[in-house]
Amino acid sequence: MSLARYSLNHLHAFAVASRHLNMTRAANELCVTQAAVSHQIKALEAQLGKPLFLRTARGLQLSDDGERIAPAVQKAFAQLDAALSLLDEGTPPQRFTLAVVGTYLHGHLLERLQDFQLRHPGIDLRIQTHNNKLDLATETVDAAIRFGDGAWRRVEAVPLQAAPVTVLCAPELGLKSLQDLRRCTLLRSYRSDEWVAWAQAAGCPPLNPRGPQFDASVLMVQAAMAGAGVALAPAVMFRRELASGRLVQPFAVEIDAGRYWLTRSLGRDPSPAFDMLKDWLVGTLAERPPALDSDRMN
Structure with a gap:
């Protein structure tokens, strides 16, 4: 398929909408109406002969074909913006x-x-x-x-x-039950009440954290992966380590610490x-x- 066949306006609307997954926010960024964004995307879908978005109960989502092309289209427009900004040499960074x-x-x-x-x-x-x-x-x-x-x-x-913070540790510890935590070194952050709050939320007797104290969760989790103990930290910030299997979340209980x-x-x-x-x-x-x-x- 030749790029010349497609409108840059239509592709730009798709790039922005696929990034936000929200037509209202896309329209605000493009300074047009929501209806205009929808029209441009429908025109692009008609040319491609494929749907690029799915409307579900969870909101707007990319179709499989939309997922395939979105990163490249978004990157292309970001590179265009960066290239054109180089012409404005009169404005220092x-x-x-x-x-x-x-x-x-x-x-x-x-x-x-x-x-x-x-x-x-x-x-x-x-x-x-x-x-x-x-x-x-x-x-x-x-x-x-x-x-x-x-x-x-x-x-x-x-x-x-x-x-929200939860228990994170190396898979080698083999934690299966809350009782297993009593044989572990419980690593601490500067927020001293987190283990007490987590134990209450999990419905287990109070735990006695006596492991090393860290001033950064990222360092505490690195220590946990090295086998130094069990950490309480936000799982959402360690998705790569969890996906690789270097880190596990043995219990579903999470608490809101901020x-x-x-x-x-x-x-x-x-x-x-x-x-x-x-x-x-x-x-x-x-x-x-x-x-x-x-x-x-x-």
Whole structure:
């Protein structure tokens, strides 16, 4: 099939709608009506002779054919945007320093950074990691992604990803029942009450965590995979390790210990880069996560 046969407007509508899986958000990004987006996609489907979307009880989903072409079409338009921005040589890159809690960087942000740079080549993004304890009023950063309840003083907090914590460990431990936890080293985070809350939710007698304490969940889970003990951490941030079998979640019980937030100090006006980053981050939550190697084989 020749590309010349297809309207760029139709392909652009598909690229945006397949990224959001929501016609309203796609229409807002394209600055057109929802009906116009639907019309453009139906015209493309008519040319292809194949449906690209399925409307289900769970909402809008890509068809098998839509899944096959969406990544390439999205990447093509992101590359076009990046190429055209190079012509605007009069605008220097806007430096933006983002502090990120290590677990979110590991589990969500790293695999999506290329997409952000393709979409916003005019932003010189600088990333620092932190252990969730920082003061935006005094730190030399423009914004921070951190974990908690969002109740920080003098801070704008934009909710990002929910991240309930659960038991994670190496498969070699062979945990089958709650009683098995009593023979294990229970690794600790700086949130000292999590094991107590998890035990209550699981309906088991109180547990006595005495393992090493970590200031970052990503390090605690790495220790768990190395056989140092059992961790309580957000499974959603370790989907690659769980998919590979290097890490297991032996019990279904999860507890809400907080979520991830994009935050900035209210003492400074938000920059255009902050608004772009915020919109992009919120947009990633509506998308399917990047495919894992195991996903591609199934």
